Amino acid sequence: MHIVTAKEMYEVDSHTVQSAGIDGKILMENAGRAVATNIEKRVANTCRILIFTGSGNNGGDGFVIARTLHLRGYHVEVVSLVDEEKINGDAKFHYDILKKLSVPFHFYKSENQLRGILVHTEAIVDCMLGIGVKGHLKSPYKEVVGQLNKLSIYKVAVDIPTGIPADEGVEVKDGLYANVTFSIQYPKITAFLERYASYYGEWVPLDIGLIPPIKPSFVQTWGRNNVQATLPKRKRFAHKGTFGKGLVIGGSDEMPGSVMMTARAALRSGAGLITIGTTRQNIPAIASYVPEATYKTVDEMDFLSDQYTSVAVGMGLGRTEKAFSLIEQVIRQVKSLLLLDADALYYLKQNLSLLKEREYPTVLTPHAGEMARLLGITTERLLLKPFTYSKAFAKEYNVHLVLKGPFTIITNPQGEQFVITNGNVGLAKGGSGDVLAGILLSFMMQGACLITSLCNGCWIHGASADHLIENGRYSKYDLLATDLMEGIGSVFHTFS
Numbered sequence: 001m002h003i004v005t006a007k008e009m010y011e012v013d014s015h016t017v018q019s020a021g022i023d024g025k026i027l028m029e030n031a032g033r034a035v036a037t038n039i040e041k042r043v044a045n046t047c048r049i050l051i052f053t054g055s056g057n058n059g060g061d062g063f064v065i066a067r068t069l070h071l072r073g074y075h076v077e078v079v080s081l082v083d084e085e086k087i088n089g090d091a092k093f094h095y096d097i098l099k100k101l102s103v104p105f106h107f108y109k110s111e112n113q114l115r116g117i118l119v120h121t122e123a124i125v126d127c128m129l130g131i132g133v134k135g136h137l138k139s140p141y142k143e144v145v146g147q148l149n150k151l152s153i154y155k156v157a158v159d160i161p162t163g164i165p166a167d168e169g170v171e172v173k174d175g176l177y178a179n180v181t182f183s184i185q186y187p188k189i190t191a192f193l194e195r196y197a198s199y200y201g202e203w204v205p206l207d208i209g210l211i212p213p214i215k216p217s218f219v220q221t222w223g224r225n226n227v228q229a230t231l232p233k234r235k236r237f238a239h240k241g242t243f244g245k246g247l248v249i250g251g252s253d254e255m256p257g258s259v260m261m262t263a264r265a266a267l268r269s270g271a272g273l274i275t276i277g278t279t280r281q282n283i284p285a286i287a288s289y290v291p292e293a294t295y296k297t298v299d300e301m302d303f304l305s306d307q308y309t310s311v312a313v314g315m316g317l318g319r320t321e322k323a324f325s326l327i328e329q330v331i332r333q334v335k336s337l338l339l340l341d342a343d344a345l346y347y348l349k350q351n352l353s354l355l356k357e358r359e360y361p362t363v364l365t366p367h368a369g370e371m372a373r374l375l376g377i378t379t380e381r382l383l384l385k386p387f388t389y390s391k392a393f394a395k396e397y398n399v400h401l402v403l404k405g406p407f408t409i410i411t412n413p414q415g416e417q418f419v420i421t422n423g424n425v426g427l428a429k430g431g432s433g434d435v436l437a438g439i440l441l442s443f444m445m446q447g448a449c450l451i452t453s454l455c456n457g458c459w460i461h462g463a464s465a466d467h468l469i470e471n472g473r474y475s476k477y478d479l480l481a482t483d484l485m486e487g488i489g490s491v492f493h494t495f496s
């Protein structure tokens with residue numbers, strides 16, 4: 001599914017109106033009706049609904065919703081935050097129709113007046129502002145949003161919760177906290193930012209018949225259907241070599257665990273052969289957890305000479321001079337797909353130019369803190385516009401970037417972007433990144449298209465955590481990274 005900025009949304013709108021010739025009033029009718037139909041599924045027709053409208057087309061959607069719900073037997077009332085003369089364009093067209101019906105209509109005057117109107121209200125619909133919002137909310141929007149946020153009644157936002165910008169990079173203080181947001185055609189970028197996602201509540205895209213340009217280059221979500229369509233198939237006559245030969249380099253005497261989890265997760269997610277490159281002292285401990293792997297000690301000078309389909313480096317490697325020189329050697333010498341994680345990302349900060357020298361694809365898997373450090377900015381700044389920073393970085397350094405978080409953003413060197421929305425807070429624990437690195441390595445070994453492999457790997461990782469919790473196997477408190485191995489199998493099972 002596509003995700004859009006305000007500019008992209010207005011472009012689709014004008015393409016639909018100007019090139020395809022569909023009148024804006026029809027689009028507004030479609031939007032209002034689609035929202036009304038979905039409100040019917042959630043709010044009983046015995047409920048009193050108050051619809052708040054503003055000066056723009058978001059308000060116009062509200063007039064259509066009011067008419068539709070009224071005609072379907074709901075008790076609806078409308079509160080306009082602007083005077084009649086400020087309502088114009090397509091919104092005015094629908095306002096004039098609404099006026100002919102017996103729907104109680106109020107023009108907002110004061111907090112007291114609104115308190116009176118709200119007395120018997122059981123649900124509100126927010127059509128005050130949509131993607132046309134600029135900067136901080138002005139009066140009376142700010143006051144009304146503040147008053148509504150204090151109420152615990154059911155709140156439906158149309159397109160975007162009032163006050164929240166469509167685009168990343170904008171800092172605002174006030175916004176309506178909705179229970180559900182019905183996004184007109186496409187969800188907007190801020191629904192995927194940690195900072196703003198909670199204002200949206202649940203988000204549901206509603207098709208209103210917009211016609212996008214031929215090949216839109218929008219960000220897309222990656223979900224179960226995408227995985228289903230692209231998951232590498234296991235052919236009956238395949239052998240272990242069919243599924244690639246992978247190398248995981250990591251682990252130190254102090255941190256043996258990470259590399260174990262990466263290797264095991266890779267094998268659990270379909271890798272054919274995995275070799276672990278680690279310190280000699282680590283091998284006996286790791287081998288008891290991953291007996292399926294083969295081992296090399298990183299002190300042997302020629303351990304990189306074998307050909308591997310894909311290599312992952314960095315987990316639990318440490319930040320010693322010896323570890324750094326090993327990482328450099330790997331980045332320079334590995335002639336296949338290479339994934340850099342954890343301590344390899346730490347090393348990269350001072351050595352980013354090495355990435356530009358690589359002739360084979362490179363994947364970086366930072367979390368927000370690691371990415372901010374690579375960019376030399378604060379995490380807060382990164383999280384204000386993670387899509388923009390990711391795209392610029394991936395293009396500049398010619399890498400595939402997996403920016404891990406509650407919304408994982410995957411970007412390729414051409415700037416194509418996908419976002420993964422599954423997973424849960426149980427993953428916020430040491431080791432879950434190591435498991436992800438293993439799943440990604442495995443998919444890199446098996447898949448043809450790299451960005452598809454990365455998207456599938458991230459989705460399987462999140463789905464494993466969701467599966468374990470939804471089925472009561474673990475909770476968001478006690479879930480451990482090693483438990484994910486069990487989840488991976490269960491998720492694969494749902495595709496067979």
Ligand SMILES: NC(=O)C1=CN([C@@H]2O[C@H](COP(=O)(O)OP(=O)(O)OC[C@H]3O[C@@H](n4cnc5c(N)ncnc54)[C@H](O)[C@@H]3O)[C@@H](O)[C@H]2O)[C@H](O)CC1
Nearest residue numbers: 013028055056057058129130131132133134136137138159
């Ligand atoms: N094809 C489509 O995309 C469709 C979208 N629809 C709906 O239309 C809105 C976008 O409409 P637009 O008129 O461009 O913007 P808004 O309704 O969000 O309001 C603009 C309005 O708000 C005032 N304003 C701006 N910033 C502030 C502020 N900080 N405080 C107070 N007031 C502010 C500004 O002066 C303008 O008057 C979209 O979201 C959809 O809901 C169509 O209905 C269907 C087709």
Ligand SMILES: [K+]
Nearest residue numbers: 126129158160
């Ligand atoms: K709104």
